[in-house]
Amino acid sequence: MFKAELTRIEILRKSFDLIYKNGYQATSIDxxxxxxxxxxxxxxxHFKSREEMGMALISDVMHKELWPAVKKSISTTKDFRKNLYKMLRNLLIEHPVLTCEYGCPSVNLIQEMAPLHEHFRKALKKNLSEWQKVIEEEIVRAQSAGQLSADHDSQNIALYVITLYHGARNMGKVLGKAYYMTFLGEFDNYLHSLK
Amino acid sequence: MFKAELTRIEILRKSFDLIYKNGYQATSIDxxxxxxxxxxxxxxxHFKSREEMGMALISDVMHKELWPAVKKSISTTKDFRKNLYKMLRNLLIEHPVLTCEYGCPSVNLIQEMAPLHEHFRKALKKNLSEWQKVIEEEIVRAQSAGQLSADHDSQNIALYVITLYHGARNMGKVLGKAYYMTFLGEFDNYLHSLK
DNA sequence: ACATTTCCATACCGATTAGTATGGCGCAAA
DNA sequence: TTTGCGCCATACTAATCGGTATGGAAATGT
Known part of the structure; x- marks a missing residue:
């Protein structure tokens, strides 16, 4: 009941590493x-099949270990523009595990697996929704504080910000880390265009 | 010299189909x-290895067949906002081959292969650069015509637009086709925020 | 007519794949 | 002490992988 859990985690951690770098379908059990x-x-x-391990990876590793880092990356200053900017900046530049070369595990898995396994798609969508929700709350807070017009749809903006992050993670794989900086510049412009 | 070219194309076309839907690494020669x-x-x-076929796929099929569709999707009205909006709209909604479920072959390949094969990364970067160049020209044109401040960096905006497209293709896989519409709405807001 | 090259078909190879079958070690309950 | 169960090790299978070896049909040049 104790040692067993350790080997389970060892499997999931190593799987996460390999899948993050080589992709899910290219990572073999052997x-x-x-x-x-x-x-x-x-x-x-511990797992009755490869697919079940993949699901456990999404819910256990990605959700329970990576997600807190995302949540922590959101500052709580009064300026919502600053908060959202720092959020993306922290995730893109400062994250201790994620690299520009290999991108973001969540984005990668969506790209690769969402069309192939409905279970995966739903599990990944759940992760996404949580992030979306947090961003939405920040938008609504800014609107209540009069920093942003109430005309804006908080849900749309939240999804738009996530879309930008996903796009940047993809482009970074081609253009390298330098692009993250120019992207963040344009993102800042966008945030300040929101009145 | 004639029949041979047909079989070569048959191989590439079927490869493109399978790779588009299942990914490069998951598509076997058999x-x-x-x-x-x-x-x-x-x-x-026709191909000395699987990898060489993949390269031919990028340069021949994707570059010579898909790229013209991209170029054709750019309208040439006077309003650059309208042109860029329609470009993304055409690619996301109206494209005859690409679907929301499977996304964009170029985006998919970047996500999967850019970190693994330097040849692939460079070939895909080349495709990207051409699109970027066309968008840049549209921005510069708008600036010359006084529709947009010359303060904007045309290169940054072009890359930003492409980033948005890549992000939308990724998000669409999770959220479905309906998201394309809400995304385009926010994209329109962004375009009109450019002064 | 013959020779040569182009283009493709078939059979095969060792390596790797996901998954199974089975046996055994350690520990707790009886 | 024995029984039973949680946890894991080893050995195996059938299928599939990318790639090769080889032979031959069809077109082409001479």
Whole structure:
């Protein structure tokens, strides 16, 4: 009941690493086992299939470990523009695990798996909704504080900001880290265009 | 010198279909052969490896067939806002081949392959640069015509627009086609915020 | 007519894949 | 002490992978 949980986590962590760098479909179980001390018997004791492990990865690792970092990246100054800007900046530039080269695990998985597995799509959508919700609250707060016109649809803006992040993660893979800076510049322009 | 070119194209077209829907790494040569009348001997006569076929796919199919559609999607009215809006709208909504579910082949390949194969990254970057260039010209034209302040950096805006497209393609996979409309609404707001 | 090259078909290879079958170790309850 | 269960190790399978070897039909040049 204790040691077992450790091996389960070891499997998920290594899987996360490999899938983050090589993609879900390109990461084999044997490769995971080869780079850990876990054997195949242990793997199939904890997960009844490869797909179930993928689902556990989304809900356990990505949701429970990565998501808090996202939430923490949101400052709470009075200026909502500053808060949203810093949020994206923290995620793009300062994140301790994510790199420009390999992008964002969530974005990657959406791109690769959303059309192929409905379970995956729904699980990833759930992650997305939580982020969206937090951004929405920040928008609404700004509107209540008179920093932003109430005409704006908070949901639309929230989704738009997330869309920008997803796009930047994709473009960064081609253009390199330098692009993150020019992107953030334009993002700042956008935020200040919101009246 | 004639029939041979046909089989080459048949290979590339079917490869494009499968890779577009399932991803590059998940598409096997055997699967391509199974769904065409092409044999393995023919395949390896035209391409010395799987990777070379992938490169040919980027330069031949995507560049020579998809790219003209992109270029055609750009209207040439006087209003640059209208032109850019319609460009994204055409690509997202009206494109005859691309679907919301499977996204954009270029975006997909960038996400999957840019970190893994430097050749791929460069070839995809080249595609991107052409699109960027066309958008830049539209921005510059608008600036010369006094529709837009010369303070704006045309390159940054062009990349920003492409970033938005990439993000929308990604988000669409999770949220479905309906999101394209709300996205386009926010994109329109952005365009009109450019003074 | 013959020779040569282009283009493709078939059979095969070793490596790798997801998944299974089975056995055993350690520990707690009886 | 024995029984049972949680946890894992080893060995295996059938299928599939990218790639090769080889032979031959069809077109082409001489």
């Amino acid at each position: 490769e995971i086992l080869a780079t850990t001390k876990v054997t195949k018997g242990a793997f199939y004791y | 699967e391509i052969l199974a769904t065409t009348k092409v044999t393995k001997g023919a395949f390896y006569y």
